Amino acid sequence: MEKIRPMLFTTLKKYSGAQLMSDVVAGIIVAIIALPLSIALALASGVGPEQGIYTAIAAGFVISFLGGSQVQIAGPTAAFATIVAGIVARSGVEGLAVATIMAGIILVIMGFCQLGSLIKFIPFTITTGFTSGIAVTIVIGQLKDFFGVTYPAGMETIETMQKLKAFAAGFGTMNVHALIVGLVCLAILIVMPKITEKIPGSLVAVLVGIVMVKFLPLQVNTIGDLYSVSNALPAFHMPAFSYDVIQGSLSDAFTIAILAAIESLLSCVVADGMIGGKHRSNTELVAQGAGNIVSALFGGIPATGAIARTAANIKNGGRTPVAGMVHAGVLLLILVILMPYASWIPMPTIAAILFMVAYNMCQWRTFARLAKTAPRSDIAVLVITFFLTVVFDLVVAIEVGMVLSCLLFMKRMSDEMGVRSWLHVEEVEEQKREEEEASRGAKRTMSVEEAQLKAAAEEINPAKLRQIPMELAVYELTGPLFFGAADRINQIEVNEVTRCLILRMRAVPAADSTAMNSMTALCERCKKNGVTLILSHVNEQPMRAMEKAGFVDLVGRENFCRNIEEALDHADKVLEK
Secondary structure, eight states: OOOOOHHHHHHHGGGOOOHHHHHHHHHHHHHHHHHHHHHHHHTTTOOHHHHHHHHHHHHHHHHHHHOSSSSSEEOOOHHHHHHHHHHHHHHHHHHHHHHHHHHHHHHHHHHHTTGGGGGSOOOHHHHHHHHHHHOOOOOOHHHHHTTTTTOOOOOOOHHHHHHHHHHHHHHHHHHHHHHHHHHHHHHHHHHHHHOSSSSSSSHHHHHHHHHHHHHHHEEEEEHHSSSSOOOOOOOOOOOOOOOHHHHHHHHHHHHHHHHHHHHHHHHHHHHHHHHHHHOOHHHHHHHHHHHHHHHHTOOOOEEEEOOHHHHHHHHHTSTTTHHHHHHHHHHHHHHHGGGGGGGGGGGGHHHHHHHHHHHHHHOOHHHHHHHHHHHHHHHHHHHHHHHHHHHOOHHHHHHHHHHHHHHHHHHHHHHHHHEEOOOOHHHHHHHHHHHHHHHHHHOOOOHHHHHHHHHHHHHTOGGGGGOOOOTTTEEEEEEHHHHTTTTGGGOOOOOOTOOOOEEEEEEOOOOHHHHHHHHHHHHHHHHTTTTTEEEOHHHHHHHHHHHTTHHHHHHHHGEEHHHHSHHHHHHHHHHHO
């Protein structure tokens, strides 16, 4: 069982001055990258710009200090933007704080309950589908500011489709000046990484956007025109908890917790691949929970591991959690000294930054590859999850996606469950005579289906094993015996001459109660017809299920054999009686 042990204390055992310098440099660079992103994501989440900085400071420091990854950088992320905006619109900032604290508690419980490995049970098609869907919702939410459009009065703009409808209705109010600023900043964001990666493109875009609005005759909304900007330090605030508030926030809390767990652990996996390390998933969940609780108590919004900022940390030499703590400290200094100047940032610049965030997270290449190469059932889950994320919300998308994935998985497992009867010598000889007669007739190319049938018949030809009498029936069972495949047991037939039935179960890894009910019905049918049921090579889990269900006593323990040879010998003795 994995111990809850922060990675910071492990890395400090072999810490050096050189590594400290690398961590400090990486932390400063990541802070510069995080500054415009934190402001942009806070605005996209429907809260004030400083709340994004509060989140990066409080959650960023706590998660690095307590986390299970060497290099994870935490803060506000795009995945939360539309969810947070919806919670703020419904329940206000106070309701968001309650939901975030509850989500933090859930994450801590998940960590201590060793649930960090559960991330592997989320299908890749679902994570790709909702990640791409979130990217589209971010783009739709920023169209208004990028084009300088004014929404018509009275139209609701909480949900993504409502925003798209309002944007279309108000498109006639487009501000050309805003579009010019947005396009210039977007071009900078696209070109800068190709020129140099040492200077964040988002920082250059912010500076150019401010200069354009300040010194050119452009009428464009800035952050200061729409929001009040404060450089005050985050103050402790405990939201009011009540039964009604907790009940109303529970669904939002679970959404935040599950998404934070998925995104942070995925970020850890990516980081492990970049540094050749290994994170502690349960420790990371506890840290994420603590970070979100502290963030909410100091005016922040939900936070999780940010893949892009984590990658930037690694590329610039960060190798211990100290870099993440330095990043939080630098942001605190920036908040106090430079935050008032954030009011100069044009809204189209914020929209352009979020467009690039959406593009980088949309995984369109992965989406296209899955759409071309994945099985049709997986493509259905991918597309449906994407569609539901955009049209409804992430909660509906994940719920429906998981249900569909489980159903499709059960269908596949059911298809893998096979029941095949051995052929008797007489049946094999009859089959050979038919083949010889067919070969004497007009020769033709054997179809794929015929070839498969012939191969299957040859595979279970008893001549390769031993001759069995007509009074004995032998069936091979393959695949898991569960409720989705339990009806296959009904395919097992005994006729009037059958006195003994062998079920060969070496290829059955598991059985559930529904399958045991069908097996019990088969056993009772055999007893009614005077047929002795014998089971061969029952694996460990099915044997436990049979013992617990009383099936072993019903059949008789003497009728359970270790292998097929022993089962055939036992059947011969039964038939001799």
